[in-house]
Amino acid sequence: MFATSLSPLSVDSSRIRPKIQALQPMLVELRRRLHQRPELGFREHLTAELVSQKLQEWGIEHETGIANTGIVATITGNKPGKVLAIRADMDALPIQEENDVPYRSQHDGVMHACGHDGHAAIALSTAYYLSEHRDDFAGTVKIIFQPAEEGPGGAKPMIEAGVLQNPQVDGIIGLHLWNNLPLGTVGVRTGALMAATEGFRCTIQGKGGHGAIPHQTVDSILVSAHIVTALQTIVARNVSPLESAVVTVGELHAGKALNVIADTAFLTGTVRYFNPVLGELIPQRIEQIIAGICQSHGATYQLDYKRLYPPVINDAKMAELVRSVAEGVVETPIGIVPECQTMGGEDMSFFLQAVPGCYFFLGSANVEKELAYPHHHPRFNFDETALEMGVEIFVRCVEIFCRVED
Structure with a gap:
């Protein structure tokens, strides 16, 4: 249904809490700064510098230089609970951008043509929100900023470096902005999502x-x-x-x-x-x-x-968590897309082999704004309204997953 019609669904702003709505200008600014300075796998030095600078500015504990350019931020709530990891990739592609926008790539032959700039902006803003609302969630959140998803693969070396330990991660989630789905939808399923x-x-x-x-x-x-x-x-x-x-x-x-x-x-x-x-x-x-x-x-x-x-295979309980959370953010039932598999690959799969987790698609296409070019296209771009939706979903997952039931 969505393969041929990518017109956005209505986005109910009342489903996104006002404090996260207030982060939208920051989200857009971060995403566009990242978009202007794209870097290839294991060369994300400027990207990592910006991420670290913001985390330091906000007083968020973090470790840099993991698997060369990777970063892990740790935010602990004011109540005991479980440990949830959130993963975001940071690298770009060797593509010459053709978009005529003020924030177009300043690096010749390199472009964020797959949404990783948005992933990093969502994860960074999620870290900021959680650090400012520690009374509202239990446990610990580890936010993993990963290099080299497009190749040769940064997930495995980050795992080998121990990012899922100290404290040990109980579950992991991640999202991919997805121009194969319209704004206002979430693609989530149990089992194999990507090949x-x-x-x-x-x-x-x-x-x-x-x-x-x-x-x-x-x-x-x-x-x-x-x-x-x-x-x-x-x-x-x-x-x-x-x-x-x-x-x-x-x-x-x-x-x-x-x-x-x-x-x-x-x-x-x-x-x-x-x-x-x-x-x-x-x-x-x-x-x-x-x-x-x-x-x-x-x-x-x-x-x-x-x-x-390996294939991206979602844990049933973690997929149900994301689906139930997404139902509170998008219009249901039409906004939830369970049959959303793709033969594309993702090294999020290594994290999902290590701990139970869920990777999901966040619809980001908007044909009415000419924001529906496919991933890896030189004119790829997405509707930035999806950014605040991503933060809302992440925060709700933290609030539910990390708490310890009485």
Whole structure:
């Protein structure tokens, strides 16, 4: 329903508490400052400097330099309770921005084209609100500002650095501003939300020769063509039709002349799936297919298969927490979108493997304001009204999750 119509739903401001509504100008200012100075993974020095500067200004305890540019802020309520982590990514993409806005990127060839500037602004403002209202929540909140989500991945090194310990985190939440959903909606579901992200590179070695004398050669292009076609049978014939998976060959390079049979071909591809069981089946079948075709043609191969991010799988109780909170913020039932899976990947998955948690989508598209370009597009932008909605949802989750029931 929302894939074709991204007109915003009505946003009831009465569902957002006045003290959070009052933060909207700060949210917009922070987001736009971050947007103007985008940085690639593990190079978020200016971003981290701004985050740390604000936390210090507000008197919020925090640690910097985790996994190079990561930051963890800790805010403790005035009553004992559980520990909830909130994760926000900070990095940008190697894209030249085409938006004609006063806050456009000042860094040539780098752009916040996926909403991470908004994620950091929401998390930072959530930290500010909680620090000013410690009597209103129990327990402890750890806000994780993570580098390098777009690659090569900052979640795993932050976990290895101990960000989920001291104190030990009981649950974790995070959001993604999502231009595939209109403003006024929240996409939340139990189980798999986003797919595993894996990739492969393969070199096919044949025997070159004259294009007019093919019987003296082993044609690496012909071998590669058979491989590309055969790889599509994995999803079609080895994966249950009740499951979702993708095997895509994105690159194929070979040859330099029209009358020369190329001795070497190079191809790369990506693999996506939701069910972790497929993480063993698909790479096994990829190698079997490549090996079999190469053997039948007299070619050899070298295959490099990399597991990047596992699937994003939400805990049932944590997803129910987010859904119940979101129902108090957006118009129900139409504002809650449970069927919102995507084959996109996210290294939030590593946090969700470590502790129970929920990652959810916060609708941010508004076609009426021409704010509906897709993620990773050079004109990506979003309706900033979503920022205060994100803070409200985070704060409500803290207030409910961290309290200790009598």
